[in-house]
Amino acid sequence: MSAVKLYTFPLSGHAHRVRLALSLLHVPTDLIEVDLRKGEQKSAEFLAMNPFGQVPVIEDAGVVLADSNAILVYLARRYGNADWLPSDAVGEAAVQRWLSVAAGLVAFGPAAARLVTVFGAGFKAEEVIARAHGLLAVMDRELSHKAFLIGAKPSIADIANYSYIAHAPEGNVSLEAYPNVRAWLARIEALPGFVAMQKTPVGLAA
Incomplete structure (x- = not known):
C-alpha cells in the first residue's frame, strides 16, 4: 500500500x-x-488542489480530495469497513447526521471558541461558548446510552467530532459537566492507532 499524502x-x-x-x-x-x-494555503500550487485554500487535502494514488468530512467518507469506503461507514440506509443516515453536526454546531461552537483564543478570531466569545455548551448537553444525553455516537462501535461520526470537542477547553469551554462526553473521548483515545492533536496552552487548558 502506497502512502497517502496528507x-x-x-x-x-x-x-x-x-x-x-x-x-x-x-x-x-x-x-x-x-x-x-x-x-x-493561498499559493497557486495549493489552490490547484483546493481552490478554497484550506487544509486538509489528501493525495491517494492520483486521487486528490479536499474537505475533511468528504475525505473521511472516502477513507472509510476505501480502507475501512461497514463499522466506520455503514452501508445500510439507517446507519449511513446516522453517520451523516453527525457529519452535519461537525460541519455546523461544532464548527460554530467549540471550534469557533478555540479560534478566538488560539488564532485571535473575531467571534463573540460568549456567543460561541454558549453554543458549545448547548451542543455538549445534547451529546452528553445521547452518549448516556451508547458507547459511540451511532452505537456500540466507533465510526467516522466519532472521528469527525472528536478533535474540537477534545480541545474545547482551549476555547474556554469546560467539559466538567459532561461525564458521558468525557468518557466517549477516553474511549476514542483508547482505540488502537489513536494519535492526538497538538495541544495549545490557552483558555482553560493554560
Whole structure:
C-alpha cells in the first residue's frame, strides 16, 4: 500500500480528523505541513488542489480530495469497513447526521471558541461558548446510552467530532459537566492507532 499524502497543519482540528482516520485505519501516511500562518494555503500550487485554500487535502494514488468530512467518507469506503461507514440506509443516515453536526454546531461552537483564543478570531466569545455548551448537553444525553455516537462501535461520526470537542477547553469551554462526553473521548483515545492533536496552552487548558 502506497502512502497517502496528507497536507496538514498541526493546530487544525479539521486536518487532525483526517490524520486520526488514517492512523486508526492503519494507512501509511506522509504528512506535508502547510504553514497557514505564512499563507502557504493561498499559493497557486495549493489552490490547484483546493481552490478554497484550506487544509486538509489528501493525495491517494492520483486521487486528490479536499474537505475533511468528504475525505473521511472516502477513507472509510476505501480502507475501512461497514463499522466506520455503514452501508445500510439507517446507519449511513446516522453517520451523516453527525457529519452535519461537525460541519455546523461544532464548527460554530467549540471550534469557533478555540479560534478566538488560539488564532485571535473575531467571534463573540460568549456567543460561541454558549453554543458549545448547548451542543455538549445534547451529546452528553445521547452518549448516556451508547458507547459511540451511532452505537456500540466507533465510526467516522466519532472521528469527525472528536478533535474540537477534545480541545474545547482551549476555547474556554469546560467539559466538567459532561461525564458521558468525557468518557466517549477516553474511549476514542483508547482505540488502537489513536494519535492526538497538538495541544495549545490557552483558555482553560493554560
